[in-house]
Amino acid sequence: MKQKAWAIHFIYAGIFLLLAGGQMYAVESFQLTPSATKFLAHNVGPGPDTPRGALNHLMVNSGADVRETIRPPGWIAWAALSAGAVMAAHGGLLIARKK
The missing domain is CATH 1.10.287 (Helix Hairpins)
Structure with a gap:
C-alpha cells in the first residue's frame, strides 16, 4: 500500500x-504585483549594500507602482x-x- x-x-x-x-x-512573460515585487526585492535580490540592491530598495520603497517582469x-x-x-x-x- x-x-x-x-x-x-x-x-x-x-x-x-x-x-x-x-x-x-x-x-x-509574467508581470508580478507590487507586493510580490517588494517581497522579491527584500528577500531574494541583491542586498541593500550593493549598488543594484540599493537602487532596487529605493525604487520599491518609494511608494511608486513598481512591477517586476519575469521572462x-x-x-x-x-x-x-x-x-x-x-x-x-x-x-x-x-x-x-x-x-
Missing part, C-alpha cells in the same frame, strides 16, 4: 509539472514538460506493476 501512495505522488507531481510547463510555454528562458518550459511526462508515466508504471 505504501508503494502505491508514492506512485500517486509521482503522478500528481508529473501533472503539476506538465501544467507548469504548458503555462510557461504559452506565456512569454523565463524557452528551455525551462520544455524541461518541465518532459520531466512531468516522465514522472507521470513512472507513477503509472508503478501502479500497473503492483496489480
Whole structure:
C-alpha cells in the first residue's frame, strides 16, 4: 500500500509539472504585483549594500507602482514538460506493476 501512495505522488507531481510547463510555454512573460515585487526585492535580490540592491530598495520603497517582469528562458518550459511526462508515466508504471 505504501508503494502505491508514492506512485500517486509521482503522478500528481508529473501533472503539476506538465501544467507548469504548458503555462510557461504559452506565456512569454509574467508581470508580478507590487507586493510580490517588494517581497522579491527584500528577500531574494541583491542586498541593500550593493549598488543594484540599493537602487532596487529605493525604487520599491518609494511608494511608486513598481512591477517586476519575469521572462523565463524557452528551455525551462520544455524541461518541465518532459520531466512531468516522465514522472507521470513512472507513477503509472508503478501502479500497473503492483496489480
